[in-house]
Amino acid sequence: MIKIENLKKIYKNGSISVEALKGATIEVKPKEFVSIMGPSGSGKSTMMNILGCLDKPSEGKYELGGEKIEELSDGELAVIRNKKIGFVFQSFNLLPRISTLKNVELPMIYAGVPPKERHKRAIEALERVGLGDRIDHKSNELSGGQRQRVAIARSLVNNPDIILADEPTGNLDTKSGDEIMAIFQQLNNEGATIVMVTHEPEIAAHTKRIITFRDGEVVEDKLVENQIILG
Ligand code: ADP
Ligand code: ADP
Numbered sequence: 001m002i003k004i005e006n007l008k009k010i011y012k013n014g015s016i017s018v019e020a021l022k023g024a025t026i027e028v029k030p031k032e033f034v035s036i037m038g039p040s041g042s043g044k045s046t047m048m049n050i051l052g053c054l055d056k057p058s059e060g061k062y063e064l065g066g067e068k069i070e071e072l073s074d075g076e077l078a079v080i081r082n083k084k085i086g087f088v089f090q091s092f093n094l095l096p097r098i099s100t101l102k103n104v105e106l107p108m109i110y111a112g113v114p115p116k117e118r119h120k121r122a123i124e125a126l127e128r129v130g131l132g133d134r135i136d137h138k139s140n141e142l143s144g145g146q147r148q149r150v151a152i153a154r155s156l157v158n159n160p161d162i163i164l165a166d167e168p169t170g171n172l173d174t175k176s177g178d179e180i181m182a183i184f185q186q187l188n189n190e191g192a193t194i195v196m197v198t199h200e201p202e203i204a205a206h207t208k209r210i211i212t213f214r215d216g217e218v219v220e221d222k223l224v225e226n227q228i229i230l231g
Contacts, residue, residue, distance in 0.1 A: 001193050002028035007060035009046050020046040022216040033188040035204035036197045038213035044197050052164050053077045065161040082110050086155030088165035092147040094139040101135040104154045111158050125153035145176030165196040181206040182231035
């Protein structure tokens with residue numbers, strides 16, 4: 001699914017350059033559920049931006065679902081992003097003034113899915129996250145946990161190869177955070193591949209594998225021995 005080999009990222013600002021990733025090698029197989037951990041500044045966001053095709057590596061290889069990402073143009077990357085990747089963010093990133101249903105339909109509008117099909121897939125996705133009865137609500141009428149569930153539904157609708165989640169429980173209380181993790185576990189059981197950044201060991205304990213970064217390098221990569229199952 002994901003093959004990253006000796007990946008480097010150097011940020012240059014004038015005469016100052018920062019080596020944010022110093023040669024990371026990671027493989028993620030289909031149906032894995034991975035946490036990325038590490039202190040602030042260790043390169044997690046840089047890695048997620050590259051995984052999400054939002055940024056390109058300075059050196060090294062990145063293969064996603066058979067595509068050699070480092071060889072693609074920015075336009076081609078935008079297409080891959082929409083087709084192959086579902087994004088879930090800490091701050092949900094929903095449009096506040098439109099309905100839940102419309103928010104979930106948005107990625108399909110960009111992908112050119114016809115209206116009827118969009119509607120059907122959006123409803124299905126909202127039902128998968130337990131929000132089939134909230135399709136007409138606007139996001140400011142929903143709780144934080146419900147908003148994040150809308151965002152997860154939105155991440156699913158183009159049948160992505162991988163879901164990338166950046167601190168998805170970071171703005172939620174423990175109970176709502178656990179509900180979100182229960183949904184990710186359910187999706188993972190149904191076959192979804194998920195890579196998630198988290199600072200919290202309790203949240204990482206709900207995943208299957210933890211990759212730890214420090215100073216731009218992978219310093220640990222281990223399976224979670226007793227994954228805590230929710231739900
Ligand atoms: P199978 O095809 O039999 O399911 P996989 O090779 O896909 O076996 O992987 C089995 C499990 O091992 C996966 O669920 C995944 O969590 C874990 N795994 C796979 N690759 C790695 C790896 N490089 N490092 C750590 N764990 C891995
Ligand atoms: P994390 O997500 O683990 O906090 P980051 O990937 O954000 O780590 O940062 C890794 C390193 O790269 C840090 O030293 C950070 O200051 C630097 N960095 C991140 N983004 C930029 C940028 N756009 N320009 C310059 N330096 C950056």
